[in-house]
Amino acid sequence: MNLTKIWLIAQQEFWSNLKRPSFLFAVFGTPILVALSIGLGVLTGSSEDDLGAYSPVGVLDRTEQQIFAQHVSPESFPDLFVWVTDEASAQQAVMDGELAGYIDFSPEYIESGKATLYGLRGAPEDMFDAADALVLANLSASVDSTLPAERIEKSADLTVTVLDGNRTFDSDSVFFMTILPLLFGFFLVLASTTTSSFLMNTLSEEKANRIMEILITSVRPMELLTGKVLGMGLLGLLQVVVFLVAGLVGLSLAQQQNFLTGLSIPPDMIVLALVYYVLSYFLLAAGLAGIGAVSSSEQESRQLSIIIVLPVMLPYMAIVTFLLDPNGTIPTIFSLIPFTSPMAVMMRVGLTTVPAWQIAVSIIGLIITDLLVLWASARLFRWGILSYGKTPGLRGLWQVIRGRGDTIGQAPAPTVKEVA
Amino acid sequence: MTSPVISVQNVTKNYGNFRAVDDLSFEVHPGEIFAMLGPNGAGKSTTMRMILDIIKPDTGKIAVLGGQMTDAIKDKIGYLPEERGLYRGVKLMEMMTYLGRLKGMSRTDANARAAELLKYLELEAHAKKKVSELSKGMQQKIQFAVTVMHRPQLIIVDEPFSGLDPLNTRILMDLLMSLRKDGTTIVMSTHQMFQVEELCERLLMMNKGKVALYGTVDEVRSRYATHAVEVEGTGNWAGVAGVAQADVSENGRTAVLQLKEGVTSKDLLSSLSQTPGIEVQKFALAVPRLNDIFIRVVEGGATA
Numbered sequence: 001m002n003l004t005k006i007w008l009i010a011q012q013e014f015w016s017n018l019k020r021p022s023f024l025f026a027v028f029g030t031p032i033l034v035a036l037s038i039g040l041g042v043l044t045g046s047s048e049d050d051l052g053a054y055s056p057v058g059v060l061d062r063t064e065q066q067i068f069a070q071h072v073s074p075e076s077f078p079d080l081f082v083w084v085t086d087e088a089s090a091q092q093a094v095m096d097g098e099l100a101g102y103i104d105f106s107p108e109y110i111e112s113g114k115a116t117l118y119g120l121r122g123a124p125e126d127m128f129d130a131a132d133a134l135v136l137a138n139l140s141a142s143v144d145s146t147l148p149a150e151r152i153e154k155s156a157d158l159t160v161t162v163l164d165g166n167r168t169f170d171s172d173s174v175f176f177m178t179i180l181p182l183l184f185g186f187f188l189v190l191a192s193t194t195t196s197s198f199l200m201n202t203l204s205e206e207k208a209n210r211i212m213e214i215l216i217t218s219v220r221p222m223e224l225l226t227g228k229v230l231g232m233g234l235l236g237l238l239q240v241v242v243f244l245v246a247g248l249v250g251l252s253l254a255q256q257q258n259f260l261t262g263l264s265i266p267p268d269m270i271v272l273a274l275v276y277y278v279l280s281y282f283l284l285a286a287g288l289a290g291i292g293a294v295s296s297s298e299q300e301s302r303q304l305s306i307i308i309v310l311p312v313m314l315p316y317m318a319i320v321t322f323l324l325d326p327n328g329t330i331p332t333i334f335s336l337i338p339f340t341s342p343m344a345v346m347m348r349v350g351l352t353t354v355p356a357w358q359i360a361v362s363i364i365g366l367i368i369t370d371l372l373v374l375w376a377s378a379r380l381f382r383w384g385i386l387s388y389g390k391t392p393g394l395r396g397l398w399q400v401i402r403g404r405g406d407t408i409g410q411a412p413a414p415t416v417k418e419v420a
Numbered sequence: 421m422t423s424p425v426i427s428v429q430n431v432t433k434n435y436g437n438f439r440a441v442d443d444l445s446f447e448v449h450p451g452e453i454f455a456m457l458g459p460n461g462a463g464k465s466t467t468m469r470m471i472l473d474i475i476k477p478d479t480g481k482i483a484v485l486g487g488q489m490t491d492a493i494k495d496k497i498g499y500l501p502e503e504r505g506l507y508r509g510v511k512l513m514e515m516m517t518y519l520g521r522l523k524g525m526s527r528t529d530a531n532a533r534a535a536e537l538l539k540y541l542e543l544e545a546h547a548k549k550k551v552s553e554l555s556k557g558m559q560q561k562i563q564f565a566v567t568v569m570h571r572p573q574l575i576i577v578d579e580p581f582s583g584l585d586p587l588n589t590r591i592l593m594d595l596l597m598s599l600r601k602d603g604t605t606i607v608m609s610t611h612q613m614f615q616v617e618e619l620c621e622r623l624l625m626m627n628k629g630k631v632a633l634y635g636t637v638d639e640v641r642s643r644y645a646t647h648a649v650e651v652e653g654t655g656n657w658a659g660v661a662g663v664a665q666a667d668v669s670e671n672g673r674t675a676v677l678q679l680k681e682g683v684t685s686k687d688l689l690s691s692l693s694q695t696p697g698i699e700v701q702k703f704a705l706a707v708p709r710l711n712d713i714f715i716r717v718v719e720g721g722a723t724a
Contacts, residue, residue, distance in 0.1 A: 002491060005522060012518050016510060210505030214566065217472050217499045218522040220491075 001226070005219050009227025014235050017198050026194040027239050030187075053324050054124050057117070058084035058093060058102030059134065063109050070141040074133035081134055094119060103131060103158070113157045121326055121352040131156040182319065185347040187243045188277050189316075192342075193309055195236035196284035197302075199228055203292030203385075204301045212385050221382045229285045233278070240277050244270060269349055272359070279366040280342035283373055284308060290377030294384035294397065311339035315347060326351040335362050338369035376401045423486060425450050425574055425605040426471055431480030433466055433629075440466045441477070442629040448607055448622075453600055455616040455637075456609040457710075458626035459718050464609045465502055467626070468576055471607075472499055485574060495524040498572035502579050502609070504563045508552040512538065515551065516566060523570035530569065537565040541591065557588050564592055568599060575599065576607045581615065593619065613710035623710075625717060632717045637710070644713045648678045648706035649685050655698035661691040676706050 017023050059081050061068040071083050082099070084090040090102040101119025109115055115131065117123055135155035206212045215224055287308040288301075295301035315322065315334045322331050326348045334344035335354065341362035348354045383400050426448035433441040441463040448454045456464045469475045471482055473489035485493050507515050513534055520530035538544045541561045543554075551559060560583060567575060580596070581589045596619065600606055610616060616623060617637060625633035625640075633640050651657065652674045657666035662683035668675040679688060685705060692698050 008518075008521055016507075206505070206507075209508065210501055210503040211507060213474070213501040213503070213505070214499060214519065215522070216474055217494060217497065218519070 001223055002219065006223050006227040006230065009219065009224060010231035010234065013199075013202070013228050013231025017195075017202070017232065017235055018238075020198070023194070023198065023235070026190070027242050030190060054100040054119075054127065055080050056082045056099055057127070057130075058082055058090045058099045060084050060087060060090050060102055060104045062104065062106050064107055065110065067110075067135075068105065068138045070138055072137045072141045074130065074137040076133050077130045080130055091118070103134075103156075113155075114159065115156045116159050128156075128158055131158045182316075182322075182347060182350075183247075185316065185343040185350075188240070188273055188346050189280065189312055189343050191236045191239040191243065191277060192281040192284050193312070194239065195232045196281060196288045197305065197309075198235075199232040199285050200288035200292035200301050200305060201298055203228070203289060204295055204298040207293065207295075207385055208297060216385065221385060222378060225289055225378060225381050229282070229289065232285060233281050236277065236281050237274075240274065244273070269346075272349060273346060275363065276342040276346055276366075279363065279370060280312065282370045283339070283342075283366065284312065286370065286374040286377040290373075290380035290384070293377075293381040294400075308339075311337075312343065314340050315344040319347075322347050322351065327354075332358065335359075336365065338362070338365040341366060422450050424448055424483075425485060426607065427481075427483040428467070428471070429481045431467070431470060431477040431482060433463075433470060433475070433477050439629055441470070444480070444626070444629070444631060446624050446631065446634055448605060450605055451600065451603050452621045453596065453606045453608060453619050455620040455623040456607060456626065457611075457613075457616065457623055457714060458632070462626040463629040464626055465578060468499075468578060468607070468609065472497065472576065495570065496573045498567040498570065498575040500563060500567040500575075500577040500580055502582075504560065506551045506559060506563060506566070509550055511548055511550055512543070512554075512562060513547045516562070516569060519566050520569040523572075525570050533569055533571070534565075537569065540595070541565055557584060560584055561588060561592065564595070568595070572604065574605045574607070578609045579611070580608060581610065581612060613714060616710055625714065627718060633713070640713065641707050641710065644708045644716070646678065646706060646708065647681075648676050649688055650674065650676050650702075650704045650706040651692075651700055652702035653698070653700040655695070655700075657698075660688070660695050660698065662688050663691075674702075 057080055059068055061083070068083065073079070073081055084093065084099075084102055087104070090099065090104075093099040094101055099119075101117050101123060104116045104118060106115070117127065117131070132155040139155070206215065219227075288305055291304045291308070292301050295304055315331070318330055318334070321328060322344075325331070331344055331348055334340040335348060335358050345354060345359060345362050379401050380397060424447035426446075428447070429445050431441055431444045432439065444463070444467060456467065458464050466475070470477050471484060473482075473484075473494070482488075485496055487493070510518075513531070516534035516537070517527065517530040520533060521527060525533065535544070535547070538547050541564075543558060543561060543565075546554060546558065551562065554562065564577075564580065567577065575596075577596075580592060584592065593615070596606055596608075608616075608620065620637055622636050623633065623640060624631065633643075635643075654672075657663060657668065657675045657677055660666075660677070662680055663677045664680045665678040666675050667678070677688065679685070689703060692700055692703070
């Protein structure tokens with residue numbers, strides 16, 4: 001392998017695609033559109049989450065005055081709350097799924113008004129109203145006149161903390177709490193599909209306009225494939241970095257305006273996002289490069305690309321399942337299957353604590369799948385880049401992958417006519 | 421004798437049940453312009469691709485520039501495929517520099533060479549334009565320029581003049597001739613026989629994957645020479661003594677006169693001068709055009 005030529009091809013792919021209007025739109029336009037849609041979401045106050053699925057919630061009363069001693073449930077949320085006696089059993093109940101979460105009213109609550117809701121995932125927006133109603137109902141039943149009046153005026157300044165200790169949300173952030181993981185998953189897959197689709201399109205174009213013949217008399221097919229995958233991968237990485245920086249800058253700006261002050265993006269999510277980007281990119285890039293090489297036109301390659309892109313996007317279609325029960329069967333299965341795992345895991349880590357073994361299995365599975373797809377794609381690529389005419393069906397492709405497809409034009413694919 | 425630039429020995433290539441190239445052998449000598457001829461589907465492009473190591477032969481041996489294909493040898497070859505292709509959305513200079521660098525040139529050298537070629541091809545004003553903004557003829561010239569960017573020792577061009585007007589054809593023919601003068605070996609496939617007669621020293625004519633004719637242009641033409649004379653002028657050619665048959669052209673100005681057995685061209689010249697009503701403006705031995713030989717070979721299904 002000639003590394004100089006590979007690097008030259010990577011540079012050319014990077015710069016020539018960076019100037020494409022469609023890429024610039026994907027990098028800068030999409031975040032703007034998403035930001036606008038979120039803004040609209042905030043304004044309309046919409047929340048797709050349901051308090052019914054977030055029940056019961058424990059109440060841990062550690063206040064000196066024992067303000068919840070009467071165990072009064074608010075009228076508007078009669079069955080939501082249960083009373084717990086100590087922190088350890090409350091945490092265990094959450095871990096065991098007996099409680100959706102528990103609100104810790106610490107001894108400082110009377111002075112500060114700050115209470116913390118602990119759970120395995122963020123709470124729905126109605127939870128904040130429910131906490132207010134809980135405090136008011138119990139204060140009304142209390143006869144203690146020493147309580148400050150602010151506690152009636154502003155009952156509970158609730159902070160939601162996910163039990164792994166990394167994510168906290170206040171009432172302003174709750175909309176973002178649900179949308180953030182979805183955005184993470186969405187942008188991650190958007191970055192890898194954008195760049196790998198560009199890769200596929202340039203390959204189809206080079207094949208269709210026959211410049212491929214000139215290229216492969218200058219470089220080996222594998223050098224060409226490697227350079228292209230590398231260049232486009234770097235471009236996608238730039239896209240991910242732009243998304244992350246834009247997100248962090250946007251968050252910082254919002255927090256300067258005392259908005260979303262309780263929201264933070266933990267470093268482990270960023271590291272995972274980069275790991276899953278790289279793994280999902282190689283999966284998509286290798287798969288789509290193979291498709292680009294065997295297709296006879298850009299249009300046909302776009303149609304065939306659904307075979308690869310659809311499974312990757314599948315978790316997004318099950319979004320409601322993820323929101324309602326991020327540790328449920330479907331989200332867990334999606335997290336373990338290599339094609340669906342990048343988006344599934346990234347959506348879940350924002351919503352809940354994903355068991356480490358599931359992350360490990362998904363990453364190992366992805367690495368193995370990446371290698372298999374790269375191997376198969378390299379065979380298709382070497383064979384396909386100079387085959388014109390009808391694209392072979394799945395059976396033909398399988399023959400190329402299995403057969404003597406390591407040399408251009410030598411693979412046994414009877415449905416393909418090579419230009420003589 | 422110097423070793424050949426290209427040596428093809430007993431090469432066969434099949435696509436499924438179709439034999440594209442059948443036991444083909446030939447050599448290309450250093451510094452010559454070598455023509456590869458044959459009807460569509462004769463196996464010319466497949467042979468070129470095998471020489472370039474794009475595809476592998478099923479059997480046989482191919483040596484290029486002294487050995488089997490390596491990356492270093494690839495960098496010494498320029499290839500113009502039959503079906504042209506360029507990056508349509510990329511500026512000329514950028515594209516030429518990129519493709520030159522893929523052939524091992526430095527950025528500075530590639531830039532300088534691209535500028536030199538654009539000037540030669542009278543395209544320097546378009547250096548910053550995208551390929552898609554150029555006319556088809558201009559794109560053809562750029563394609564040619566890309567082929568010779570890196571000053572290759574061997575140039576393989578498939579139908580280099582197709583689609584070009586006579587003026588641009590002349591410009592590229594002159595470029596080819598100047599490259600040959602500098603010692604470059606050129607292998608050319610074409611359907612334009614007059615170009616072969618004008619440019620090439622030797623030729624290989626293929627038919628159905630096999631060698632139909634192989635040798636110098638003069639040898640091939642003399643092999644197909646008939647006992648005839650070509651004349652230009654007026655008169656009743658058939659009535660001249662010694663003429664067996666007169667094939668008069670459509671416009672009546674020229675004729676090919678087949679001679680009777682035992683009659684020489686000198687005898688005929690004498691007869692013509694003595695025959696009343698005959699006016700001769702041009703008299704030459706009839707050497708068959710390559711075009712006629714090509715048609716005879718293809719129609720006759722001949723192979724060597």
